Amino acid sequence: MHAPILETALLHHALTLLAPFATDDGSGDGGFTGPSLVDFFPQAFLFEGTPFEINRIMMVRFIAVAVLILLFWLGTRRMRMIPGRGQSLIEMTVGFVQSNIADGALGKEEGKRYMPLLATMFFMVFAMNVTGIVPGLNISGTSVIGVPLVLAVVAYIAFIYAGIKKQGMNFFKSSLFPAGVPPLLYIVVTPIEFLSTFILRPVTLTLRLLMNMIAGHMLLVLCFSATQFFLFTAGGLFGLFSIGTLAFGLIFTIFELLVALLQAYVFTYLTGVYIQLALVEEH
Structure with missing residues (x-):
């Protein structure tokens, strides 16, 4: 849960250490240029200027989804009582998602009902996250706000749907006017409940996933670009620093794999928790 804070602190510390080598004007005079937000706004290479514009990040997303579909198709096309390796x-x-997320957040009965949504969300988030450490792709599909926002909206719609299906329109009343609160306090409690329940939940889901992927990408770019600088540009004894930056890059690559899995788990589990809260008549 502390991964965003840790990554931000490490990024700030590393940028501070390497500041003497950085160029301020971006003139390409041989100085070290640290990571920037430019990577998250690549040029379009197909259908530029249209609603169907495709850039590098969109292509990474297409690849992640295609690979995910292919893996599930290969693993399930010949289902057997005695499963092979793929099955x-x-x-x-899938069993991990069901037992640790769906059943854990919703219970067995409701978990089975919402399992398709939660499983799809988990595998999609993980596939989009893990592209950040795949050579040749090197950026997460969730590192730009579009996908995290869409997934948060889906979670939000599922939350509202579950509440209305279970309680009818009384869902909004029970959410905004909790039982047992003195009537006068509703003046304060109701706006807070509205903000926390219907506004902040999709916002925090979006930002948690987005900022983790941005921070992870920046850290990896910092480490590997510093390795290239020390090895091929700085020269002399500075080349020895490349050993350390490369080692940190490899360590952070493993760390990012764990973060990719953790964020997929957290995002999906919180979606399950929100649905479960919608199913409770008084909360």
Whole structure:
């Protein structure tokens, strides 16, 4: 849960250490240029200027979804009582989502009902996250706000749907006017409940996932671009620093894999928790 704070602190510290090597004017005079937000706004290479514009990040998203569909198709096209390797892997990962997220957040009955949504969300978030450490892709599909926002909206719609389906329009009353509160206090409590329940939940879901992926990408770019600078540009004894920056880059790559999995878990589990809260008549 503290990954965003840790990554931000490490990024700030590393940028401070490497500041003497950085260029201020971006003139390309051989100085070290640290990571920037430019990576998250690449040029379009297909359908530029249209609603169907495709840039590098969109292509990464398409690749992630295509690979995910391909893996599930290969693993489930020949289902058997005694599963092969592919089927076993699919069953194990789906079982993880069911037992640790769907059943854990919603219970067995409701967990089974919302399992398709939660499983789809988990695997999509993980696939989009993990592209940040795949050579040749090197950026997460969730590092630009579009995908995290869409997934948060889906979670929000599922939350509202579950509440209305379970309680009818009384869902909004029970959410905004909690039982047992003195009537005068509703003047204060109701706006707070509205803000926290219907506004902040999708916002925090979006920002938590987005900022983790941005911070992870910046850290990896910092480490590997510093390695290239020390090894090929700085020269002399500065080349020895490349050993350290490369080692940190490899360590952070493993760390980012764990963050990719953790954020997929957190995002999906919180979606399940929000749905479960909508199913409770008084909360």
